[in-house]
Amino acid sequence: MGRNAGDIMDSQMRNGKSRILLIEDEADLIYILRHKLEREGYTVFSARDGVNGLELLVKERPDLVLLDVLLPMMDGWETCRRIRQLSDVPIILITCLSEEHEKVRGLELGADDYITKPFGLMELVARVRAALRRRDYSMTRSAVVTVDNRLTVDRKRRQALIDGQPVDLSPIEYRLLTCFLDNVDRVVTHRSLLTQVWGWEYAEETDYLKVHIHNLRKKIEPEPGQPSYILTERGLGYRFRIP
Numbered sequence: 313m314g315r316n317a318g319d320i321m322d323s324q325m326r327n328g329k330s331r332i333l334l335i336e337d338e339a340d341l342i343y344i345l346r347h348k349l350e351r352e353g354y355t356v357f358s359a360r361d362g363v364n365g366l367e368l369l370v371k372e373r374p375d376l377v378l379l380d381v382l383l384p385m386m387d388g389w390e391t392c393r394r395i396r397q398l399s400d401v402p403i404i405l406i407t408c409l410s411e412e413h414e415k416v417r418g419l420e421l422g423a424d425d426y427i428t429k430p431f432g433l434m435e436l437v438a439r440v441r442a443a444l445r446r447r448d449y450s451m452t453r454s455a456v457v458t459v460d461n462r463l464t465v466d467r468k469r470r471q472a473l474i475d476g477q478p479v480d481l482s483p484i485e486y487r488l489l490t491c492f493l494d495n496v497d498r499v500v501t502h503r504s505l506l507t508q509v510w511g512w513e514y515a516e517e518t519d520y521l522k523v524h525i526h527n528l529r530k531k532i533e534p535e536p537g538q539p540s541y542i543l544t545e546r547g548l549g550y551r552f553r554i555p
């Protein structure tokens with residue numbers, strides 16, 4: 313059975329009691345974030361360091377982890393790596409480092425997203441919602457994915473349809489598209505797309521990727537010059553969005 317963006321929205325609204333684990337050492341920030349997230353209907357557990365965070369992860373089985381990078385004892389990178397050994401829970405890194413290579417490092421360690429300090433609370437809540445929605449979306453690996461009223465992907469027939477009409481995608485373009493569907497609302501790095509679609513030998517072939525993204529956009533975007541599905545994340549990769 314297909315799910316469309318409306319169903320996902322509904323599930324998000326019903327999902328008011330999602331459980332969030334906050335791993336952060338600054339008391340003021342814990343207080344502010346907890347207060348805001350609880351007002352949004354989430355249940356919040358907090359840990360002041362990575363070791364305690366891992367204990368709570370096992371004990372409370374949260375739906376999402378908000379993880380500060382600069383932590384005492386075990387830093388956020390190491391904590392992220394250890395969480396990934398235990399769980400595929402969505403992780404949003406809280407970083408004060410805006411350098412691209414730091415973001416790439418986090419994404420490649422298995423974080424789903426990052427937010428840079430200082431950030432607005434509404435921005436944080438939007439990221440949390442998106443990460444939970446993405447989780448719901450990838451849990452339903454249904455044969456037919458209704459992206460929106462326009463675009464549908466039939467995984468059984470390996471075919472994309474626009475307004476019900478098949479689109480002529482090359483095998484590479486189709487694989488790129490399904491890679492994006494498995495990662496809705498999430499930044500997928502160049503390296504990750506290249507290794508998943510072409511293989512590890514192609515990990516550095518960013519120009520190659522750009523050509524195929526360009527072609528895929530021409531085939532599926534209503535206005536390829538102003539993409540509404542496949543957004544560019546400069547220096548990082550791409551983010552597939554449901555308009």
Ligand code: CA
Nearest residue numbers: 337380382383
């Ligand atoms: Ca900190």
